[in-house]
Amino acid sequence: MCNSRFFTIFTFSSRLSISLLTFWSLLAILTFGLSRTLQPPFPVVISGETSTYRLYAFPVGCESVISLCRRSERRLLDLMHSFPVAEPSPDGRLIAVHITEEWMVYDADCLLNKTGCQPILVEEGFNDVRVTWSPDSARLAYTLPGQTGTELRIRPESCWQPRSTSDCQTTIINLGSQYLLSHPNWSTHGKRMIFMDYASGGGFWMQTDCFEMDAGCGNALQPMPNIPWRVAWPSISSDGEAVVFMSDVSGTGSGNYQLFHYDIPQQSARQITNRRYLSQYPDWSADERYVVFSGFEPRAPGDLSLYILDFQRGIIAPLAWHRGRDLAFAVWQPS
Numbered sequence: 001m002c003n004s005r006f007f008t009i010f011t012f013s014s015r016l017s018i019s020l021l022t023f024w025s026l027l028a029i030l031t032f033g034l035s036r037t038l039q040p041p042f043p044v045v046i047s048g049e050t051s052t053y054r055l056y057a058f059p060v061g062c063e064s065v066i067s068l069c070r071r072s073e074r075r076l077l078d079l080m081h082s083f084p085v086a087e088p089s090p091d092g093r094l095i096a097v098h099i100t101e102e103w104m105v106y107d108a109d110c111l112l113n114k115t116g117c118q119p120i121l122v123e124e125g126f127n128d129v130r131v132t133w134s135p136d137s138a139r140l141a142y143t144l145p146g147q148t149g150t151e152l153r154i155r156p157e158s159c160w161q162p163r164s165t166s167d168c169q170t171t172i173i174n175l176g177s178q179y180l181l182s183h184p185n186w187s188t189h190g191k192r193m194i195f196m197d198y199a200s201g202g203g204f205w206m207q208t209d210c211f212e213m214d215a216g217c218g219n220a221l222q223p224m225p226n227i228p229w230r231v232a233w234p235s236i237s238s239d240g241e242a243v244v245f246m247s248d249v250s251g252t253g254s255g256n257y258q259l260f261h262y263d264i265p266q267q268s269a270r271q272i273t274n275r276r277y278l279s280q281y282p283d284w285s286a287d288e289r290y291v292v293f294s295g296f297e298p299r300a301p302g303d304l305s306l307y308i309l310d311f312q313r314g315i316i317a318p319l320a321w322h323r324g325r326d327l328a329f330a331v332w333q334p335s
Helices: 002-037 108-113 210-214
Strands: 043-048 055-059 074-077 086-088 094-099 103-105 139-146 149-156 172-176 179-186 192-197 203-207 234-235 242-248 256-264 269-272 279-283 288-295 300-310 315-320 326-332
Touching: 002 288, 043 086, 043 315, 086 326, 094 108, 103 108, 103 139, 139 179, 149 179, 179 234, 192 234, 203 210, 203 234, 203 242, 234 279, 242 279, 288 326
Parallel strands: 279 326
Antiparallel strands: 043 055, 043 326, 055 074, 086 094, 094 103, 139 149, 149 172, 179 192, 192 203, 234 242, 242 256, 256 269, 279 288, 288 300, 300 315
8 A cells, every 4th residue: 555655646746747847848948949930130120109209129039939038128219200210221330210300310329329319311301201221221212202203312321411512413213103102112132122102002113223224214113913902011022022011901991901922023922911900011131031010919909019920930929019009110120
């Protein structure tokens, strides 16, 4: 009887130990194993906050998978535009920011780590909600309405105020009057630029080598066919071969936004998110594996939060959520 009791107690203790070991092993896998599968190429995401018009920086690490890690953030700017958008240069040296009714350029190291940084004005009176950097990080491109249609302006650093010099030469490309093109996005490798069209709701792309040709771009603008949804907030891959964008899948304007992937050479589109609480404002990482985007938080459906989509593993993981805040227009900050 004694041996039997001892065996029973020993067996129970062994099972309990194994159960506890299994629990802690699973917890370790969740905390460390999964976190390593979501390690984007850049350690910081910059995001606007639309309810207070502020700009924040969020570190990307194991908190992108599980909320056990201690989350930190840095408030970068206050009193921005109602579209608090930022656009870092590909080399990580500069950050263009939408402030009040104009675009300003900050030194990235100062803005991310210091206070009292002094910005440079890109162009007086320019107020579109998006700009895009050239691959060499020396020029900013954006669209403006011109006398004969939409103009694409490519403005070098020598034209920014108060640094404007005598060699300032802004390239102006006429994109035609049949479209209302906006939201340009230049691929990091410099191969293509994409646009969204407010008039038709479609997407367009063009080869950027025509920017350097004496003959200009002419009919270089090409549509993105076979997309049954309106294209909004497009983000191009670094190689210029694909686009992610948001669209209202209901088709009725109810605001049921999800994310889509478009292959430019194949001319094919597919839906890549189907979240109950929406997916908006995507930005593609330089290695083309991750997309950071905004979506409503299930615990507080009125608050926009940040998420990261891992294309290779099909994982969507939370990055940042704060009750009462709406985080949107997130972008990757190069190291």
